[in-house]
Amino acid sequence: MELKHKNILILGLGISGVSTAKALNKLNANIVISDKKKKDELKQYIDELRDIKVKYVLGTNDVDLDNDNIDLIIKSPGIPLNLPIINEAVERGIEVITDIELAYRISSNQFIAITGTNGKTTTTTLVGEIFKKANRACHVTGNVGVGILWELVNSNEGDIFIVEVSSFQLESTKYFKPKASVVINITPDHLKWHGSFENYINAKKKIFANQNKDDYTILNYDDKLLRKMSNEVCSNVIFFSQYSELEKGVYVKDDNIVVNDGKRIEPVISCSEIKIPGRHNLENALAAVSVGWVMGVELKTIANTLREFEGVEHRLEFVDEVNGVSFYNDSKATNPDAAIKAIEAIESPIILIAGGLDKGNEFDEFINNFNNKVKELILLGETAIKIKDTAIKLGFKNIHIVENMKKAVEKSYELAKRGDNVLLSPACASWDMYKSFEERGKDFKIAVNNLRRLNE
Structure with missing residues (x-):
């Protein structure tokens, strides 16, 4: 072009x-x-x-x-x-x-594209670390880091681009064709933007729309929507699963991640050795292993990366412990499903800080997944009343509405006892109060650091 x-x-x-x-x-x-x-x-x-x-x-x-x-x-x-x-x-x-489409058109480089409602950034970053450890020249970009085009015009011909792509970016693609595409999961999100869940799904599908038999499409077998979607894929489908043994693919067997090429099963790593916590991060790890495998990275290299990878800022990030109370920053949880996964990953009792921009999501499932782990709910932002009303309707009444993050952190500490975990997992976007989820997470960390200074 x-x-x-x-x-x-x-x-x-x-x-x-x-x-x-x-x-x-x-x-x-x-x-x-x-x-x-x-x-x-x-x-x-x-x-x-x-x-x-x-x-x-x-x-x-x-x-x-x-x-x-x-x-x-x-x-x-x-x-x-x-x-x-x-x-x-x-x-x-x-x-x-979008810049993703333009980058593809002006480049001869290989692209690995990763999308999903949740887990995109962690999976993309983890894949990047796997390739770096394998000494494969790569650039981690797209919806994470610096913009893709500037990276591209300063790259070498053989470099691989590992690209996090959102539904917003995919919606405007036409010819974009990655060598390997990944869809980690799909749950309702950005419904106001796309107009419907169907439109949101169709945007995500564009990640594999142009792929052919020379390419790979990696899908989460545990997601029934994605399993059904595999019938629309024209490339080589590779499934990954936490719960099912697959005839071919990457899955968990006897608490180990294994790769099955259809002929033999090879162990990769014990799940207990993976450094990033939670079932949702096991899902991300399975997706990353799948990418490394189909792209020819040695399984030993993939395993070593998983043992060392500590995760990404604002994704279930441990911030500090103040007098026996632990604080976790999961500001990237910008929808209910992401927050549910954080609640599942953190030990109880939890004091949960939530709320933010209203994207049209409902919060019934979010509240129903407290499962006696959440003992107090602190709300702020545009959705505070909406979440409060849903919680009360479902029988949860330990609710506190605050004006800002500083007061949310102070209130959480006031309510906490030694051994409690304070979790910022908003279940909402940040744009009602912040420019980005990163800014929101940093505000939370500043408030926690100030709390520590006051209690030293």
């Missing part, structure tokens, strides 16, 4: 927008950037592009497509497809894609 002297509009100036702009500049494209935020709100990103010639249209997305002779639009993942500027572009035959 030739980009030299093309007029390209980038919608959204965030991490991916900066990466895209820097890459397009290196490829000698003409760059227009539009963002609804104003210049003072975008200063840190604009500063990163100060040495690049860019035309900015800020505070609005009303770009004159004719005047700027726009040839292509690259939208940031968070930009919805129903914007008037996108509708106008489609009517005029101007293509609208």
Whole structure:
């Protein structure tokens, strides 16, 4: 795909927008950037592009497509497809894609793409560590780390790209075809954005839509939706499972992860040796083992990585212990299913901090999975009343609503006894109070650190 002297509009100036702009500049494209935020709100990103010639249209997305002779639009993942500027572009035959799609089109590198409602970042990072330990040149990117395009234009031809892809990114792909794709799980999420669970599922399916018999699609056999979805796959399907022995695939047998190639079964590692805790992280580990296996990494190397990998910040991250009370940061739990998995992974008794942006999820299953492990529920954010009403309806009444994270941490410590675990696992997105789940998690950690200082 030739980009030299093309007029390209980038919608959204965030991490991916900066990466895209820097890459397009290196490829000698003409760059227009539009963002609804104003210049003072975008200063840190604009500063990163100060040495690049860019035309900015800020505070609005009303770009004159004719005047700027726009040839292509690259939208940031968070930009919805129903914007008037996108509708106008489609009517005029101007293509609208994401950076993931563009990266694939301008590259000959192999891609490993990983998606799922939960576990994407941990699995992607773990796969990256496996490849690094195997001395395979790779880049861990996409919905994690720096933007993919800047990584790509500074890579070597044989490098492998291990890419975390969200439904937002997949929705705008057309030709994207990874060598190996992974769908870890699918549960309802981002329903307001996609309009329905069916639309959300269809976006996820695009990860394997263009794959063929030379490629691999790795699916969670324990997820009935994914098991059924395998009938739509045209590549080599590899299943993984925590609970079923498979004729071919990666699964747990006698508390060991094993690989079955259809002819013989080879042990990889005992589940007890895996460093990251919880059944959901065993699911992530099985997915990562599957990727390493189909891509030819030695099983010994995969096992050694699993013994050493400590997880990712904001994913069931142990923060500190204050006078016998342990604090865990699981800010990445941006939907009820992710929070349920965190509750399952942490020992009781739990004091749970939850709440945030309302994405349209219901919280009945979330409350029903407390299973006498959660003794107190502290709520904040936009969904606080919604979760409280659901909890009361289901018979859980130890509920406290607070204004901010500092007060949530202080209240949790006030309620806690020695041996209790305080778990931040919001079951909601962060955007009602924070710019990102990372910022929310860091605020939690700051509050815990302040608590420690006050109690030393």
